Amino acid sequence: MRIIVVGAGVSGLSCAIRLLERGHSVVVAGELRTPNVTSDRSAAAFTPFRASGDPRLAGWTKHAFDTFGDIEKRCGREAGVRTTVMSEYYFEPFEGEPWWFAAVGGGKLLKSVPERYAWGLRVRVPTMDMRRYMPWLERRVTALGGRIESARFTDLASVFERGADLVVNTSGLGARELAPDARVTPIRGQIVCAPNNIGLAECLADSGQAGETTYVFPFDDRIVIGGTYEKGVDVIETNETALERIVERARLLLQETGHPRWSELARTRLATWAGLRPARVLGANDVSIRLELEQVAPNRPVVHDYGHAGIGVTVSWGCAQAVAELVDSLG
Ligand SMILES: Cc1cc2nc3c(=O)[nH]c(=O)nc-3n(C[C@H](O)[C@H](O)[C@H](O)COP(=O)(O)OP(=O)(O)OC[C@H]3O[C@@H](n4cnc5c(N)ncnc54)[C@H](O)[C@@H]3O)c2cc1C
Numbered sequence: 470m471r472i473i474v475v476g477a478g479v480s481g482l483s484c485a486i487r488l489l490e491r492g493h494s495v496v497v498a499g500e501l502r503t504p505n506v507t508s509d510r511s512a513a514a515f516t517p518f519r520a521s522g523d524p525r526l527a528g529w530t531k532h533a534f535d536t537f538g539d540i541e542k543r544c545g546r547e548a549g550v551r552t553t554v555m556s557e558y559y560f561e562p563f564e565g566e567p568w569w570f571a572a573v574g575g576g577k578l579l580k581s582v583p584e585r586y587a588w589g590l591r592v593r594v595p596t597m598d599m600r601r602y603m604p605w606l607e608r609r610v611t612a613l614g615g616r617i618e619s620a621r622f623t624d625l626a627s628v629f630e631r632g633a634d635l636v637v638n639t640s641g642l643g644a645r646e647l648a649p650d651a652r653v654t655p656i657r658g659q660i661v662c663a664p665n666n667i668g669l670a671e672c673l674a675d676s677g678q679a680g681e682t683t684y685v686f687p688f689d690d691r692i693v694i695g696g697t698y699e700k701g702v703d704v705i706e707t708n709e710t711a712l713e714r715i716v717e718r719a720r721l722l723l724q725e726t727g728h729p730r731w732s733e734l735a736r737t738r739l740a741t742w743a744g745l746r747p748a749r750v751l752g753a754n755d756v757s758i759r760l761e762l763e764q765v766a767p768n769r770p771v772v773h774d775y776g777h778a779g780i781g782v783t784v785s786w787g788c789a790q791a792v793a794e795l796v797d798s799l800g
Contacts, residue, residue, distance in 0.1 A: 476639035482606035483789035489613035503603035510744025529787025531572035536786035537595035549601030555672035583725035641747035655745035663735035749776025
């Protein structure tokens with residue numbers, strides 16, 4: 470089948486790889502590509518942040534976790550994928566075990582957590598250094614015989630006019646116009662990136678409150694510190710007050726969890742940035758991923774895969790696998 474994948478973010482590139490592996494002819498066509506897509510602005514650790522309720526999530530998460538594990542084994546350094554320990558702290562009480570423990574091979578509930586949190590957990594999860602991961606995905610696409618082109622579409626009909634038998638819609642926020650889907654909503658996140666000169670080896674995160682969330686993810690040479698959760702904000706800009714609060718909260722989290730050099734975190738900055746999480750909001754659920762087949766006209770099948778909000782990297786391979794299975798089910 471001649472397939473055009475609209476979107477060159479982590480979703481589009483992962484789908485393209487799975488489809489190429491199954492023998493399809495694939496062109497990835499995106500208005501923007503790395504290093505200028507939302508995916509490049511991701512934090513990007515494996516965590517199903519605020520996602521629940523969709524029974525497909527468990528399978529997608531497990532498939533993605535296993536795939537990242539394989540990538541790390543085969544070419545972790547080149548792809549920027551590395552497993553690390555993550556501790557997460559939650560404000561709201563919760564009974565039982567998180568649904569995604571099974572997907573990541575289990576985790577530990579913490580016996581003691583800093584006073585302001587209700588509970589916490591500890592897991593081993595992959596982290597993706599997007600500076601290396603996105604170019605690696607692009608190289609995989611071309612090595613498998615796919616093409617990546619720059620193109621902007623205003624509707625799905627115009628994608629078929631370029632000669633596609635089937636279209637995969639991984640346009641992130643672009644799905645608002647393309648699908649068209651009024652539920653697609655940006656959720657801005659802001660990030661401070663600082664040198665890792667405090668010997669931080671493990672990820673820390675909390676569940677967030679009132680438009681703020683706190684996380685500290687170490688990579689080889691730097692620490693990615695977040696963040697904000699600004700629903701409906703579509704301006705891709707940082708603001709200094711938010712950035713200062715991010716660092717303050719991250720230092721507090723390090724201090725509360727016993728890191729000896731908490732006060733030195735982000736005394737200098739390497740970079741700051743904002744990104745818009747491409748959410749699809751259904752009621753109280755911000756992570757309502759649309760992954761389904763739609764016949765937009767006779768013989769014009771579209772497989773949608775968008776609305777990943779803050780978990781697009783986490784579930785990327787699981788969704789890509791599901792997309793490839795849907796395509797193959799068409800025969
Ligand atoms: C600050 C921040 C931190 C995050 N942290 C994490 C994290 O720790 N873990 C995690 O899993 N996720 C995280 N995320 C979320 C994750 O980055 C996104 O869910 C993911 O990148 C979405 O990928 P995508 O490929 O679906 O969309 P995008 O990366 O937005 O790509 C969309 C593509 O579609 C193209 N496109 C759009 N409209 C059109 C059109 N009309 N015509 C042609 N092309 C079009 C774009 O140009 C682009 O190529 C974070 C996001 C942000 C902003």
